[in-house]
Amino acid sequence: xPPPGRRAPVTVRRxxxxxxxxxxxxxxxxxxxxLAATSIGASGAVAATHWVGPWAGGFFPFFFIIPIxxxxxxxxxxxxxxxxxxxxxxxHGPYGSWAASSNAESTLAERYAQGDIDEVEYRKRLEVxxxxxxxxxxx
Numbered sequence: 238x239p240p241p242g243r244r245a246p247v248t249v250r251r252x253x254x255x256x257x258x259x260x261x262x263x264x265x266x267x268x269x270x271x272l273a274a275t276s277i278g279a280s281g282a283v284a285a286t287h288w289v290g291p292w293a294g295g296f297f298p299f300f301f302i303i304p305i306x307x308x309x310x311x312x313x314x315x316x317x318x319x320x321x322x323x324x325x326x327x328x329h330g331p332y333g334s335w336a337a338s339s340n341a342e343s344t345l346a347e348r349y350a351q352g353d354i355d356e357v358e359y360r361k362r363l364e365v366x367x368x369x370x371x372x373x374x375x376x
Contacts, residue, residue: 341366
């Protein structure tokens with residue numbers, strides 16, 4: 238105990254105790270106000286709420302934007318995949334270019350039209366070309 242008329246020396250323990258008591262009081266006040274607001278809201282009266290920040294309006298716009306975004310991303314992936322697959326099969330498939338057989342047939346038809354080959358030879362060569370055509374057979 239300090240002598241009469243003098244203040245007690247300030248110690249860390251005293252400061253800590255004061256802060257702890259103030260903090261406990263503040264927490265108790267917050268808990269009581271939350272309890273009061275909850276009980277008022279539960280009893281049917283409208284509790285005053287204060288929305289602040291970027292989520293003040295709630296999740297509303299993102300509720301529609303996020304699914305639309307993912308639908309567009311998946312659609313883009315499907316579009317690119319099918320487009321690449323069609324380009325692959327169009328002229329660069331595993332059986333080579335299909336245009337090569339039609340070019341050979343047109344060349345054969347030109348030679349027949351010019352009279353370089355007769356009809357029997359034209360039919361025989363055309364049959365060989367169509368039998369050895371790369372890719373799937375006739376449907």
